[in-house]
Amino acid sequence: MSINLKPETLARIDEAITHYPVKRSAALPLLHLVQEDLGHVSQESMEWIAAKLEVPAIAIYELVTFYPMFRQKPIGRRHIKVCRTLSCALSGSYRTCKEFEKHFNTYPGEVSPDGEVTIEFVECLASCGSGPVVMIDEELHEKVDQARACQLAVRISAEAAARK
Amino acid sequence: MPEQRRLIFQHIDEPGYGNDLACYVRNGGYEVLRRAVQRKPEELIDEVKKSGLRGRGGAGFPCGVKWGLVDRKSGKPIYLVVNADESEPGTFKDRHIIHKDPHQLIEGIMITCFANNVKQAYIYIRGEFPEGARILERAIAEARAANFTGPGILGTAYGCEIYVHRGAGAYICGEETGMIESIEGKRPYPRIKPPYFPAVLGLYQCPTIVNNVETLCHVKHIADMGGEAYSKIGTPNNTGTRILCVSGHVRKPGYYEFEVGKVTLGQLLNEVCGGPLPGRTLKAVIPGGSSAKVLRFGERFKGKRKVGAEMVDYDWGVEDIPMDFDSLGMVGSMGGSGGVIVMDDSVSMVDALANINAFYSHESCGQCTPCREGSRWMQRITGRMVHGVARAEDGALLKSVADQIAGRTICAFGEACAWPTQSFVLKFPEEFKSHEEAKKKADGRAFELA
């Protein structure tokens, strides 16, 4: 049950635990840190976190299955989240999402065939006045209509091609 | 056009205004905290009571009353939990405070903590704000290095640590007891009240204050000008300013800050936000976040209300409603989170409701059967209608499901998910009636909302 975390992740994990009077409280911070480092949360990771926080593994597993942001499988290299909720839908986010799907030949929740992106159609991102709103990895993009979505998609593909 | 009054958002749109400590201090930042720690904590609580400040997170509960309920005799530590979950669809004010003026929030937090003898505060920020979390962490470190937080602040014996706690994409974490469970490292299942009133049995079973980000920023301004002066801003029982977030079908959506009750819904949408999109007319508006009951343009609201000491008749159209907690309550909706969602005549109310129902069925935590099952059923029925399969009895069926959720659940999510369905079906009965109508709409049309 050992996982390969970067030294800075380990340092941040130890720091996070000190923020709470009860170790278990650090579960969400640790899950975030591990997922950011390794890309997803594997069973080994859950067991490792559980041991670190001195709780049974189920106490971590039940968080991973509840909170939408944690994932048990790897995703594409880039993570595109399109907001689905009302204000964005009123300004065309269903079309925006379709545009990304078409460009990357994939569906929400799936990894694209080339492994480059995962698209998700998510709930409100709290930027409703400038919809449709899209988050690409950690960056927020506002007013992403179909044309803008197409530009962003082309840029992501170009970056992917440059890497190869 | 009614003038904005910017208290919380005074600086955020100024060119060159940054979110670093130096900029905040240059603009007079932390001077209020400096003065506050020289006063007696009880005096500060009194100022907040006098101010009439009502919570900006959703329920509009008086902040001073909430602080007054805190169990101070238990001998246990008192915690502050800052609600930065900003999860109610249509709301995007806390985002701007956090990203553009984090020190204003930290100053408000520290004044609140000092007033309530809190030694540890957690900012619960939604997982979808990774940059916001980093900004807050940096701001806290800056403030700590300058002795505004941490041990022994500003030469006093009083100390307090602030930590940032990130959520992970679940709406129910915005509900205060769900939030507390989430900080404890558990699933965010809301707790039953009683006995779990946070003020008595909150985080780690200790007395806990939960306040919204915007509420805590107001505390800073109350400590600055005094409760009495603050209470003169806005209207009686609806004091101060409030940030209104407008989204959907107007020409200029965005955030606007007004004295509470000094702008009507009509002025807000038609003057401030530039009115409907070209060639369109306004059809419906949800005035306080997606769970608030919808208002239909053309409906009228009549009754008696208190103005000063007198009762006077009112007869309002949607445009005439003052944007304050009490007036929006009187017309059967609520001020809620301040998120105003506008829909024009291009929108099918069935589509819009299906979109909202999909949100709530995704977000129910699943503890209570009426909410877990009912939210799913409402989603399935409206989802089916959107795709052209509607039955004459669907309106009645939807209402019956919604009626069996509200009032029968552990937390207010039950009402939040029932109110849209109840109000949409009541106010737009013609759109929920006919199979022919649904079929006609569904044929040859892209499903753009659901």
Ligand SMILES: Cc1cc2nc3c(=O)[nH]c(=O)nc-3n(C[C@H](O)[C@H](O)[C@H](O)COP(=O)(O)O)c2cc1C
């Ligand atoms: C389902 C649900 C979701 C909520 N989401 C939020 C939220 O995202 N942000 C918030 O400040 N309050 C939210 N609230 C209200 C909180 O429970 C709580 O009343 C509020 O944080 C208190 O702060 P205030 O008194 O300063 O408004 C929510 C309530 C419910 C029932």
Ligand code: SF4
């Ligand atoms: S009302 Fe819904 S969200 Fe609230 S506790 Fe019950 S199931 Fe969970």
Ligand code: FES
């Ligand atoms: S509805 Fe898309 S950000 Fe809120």
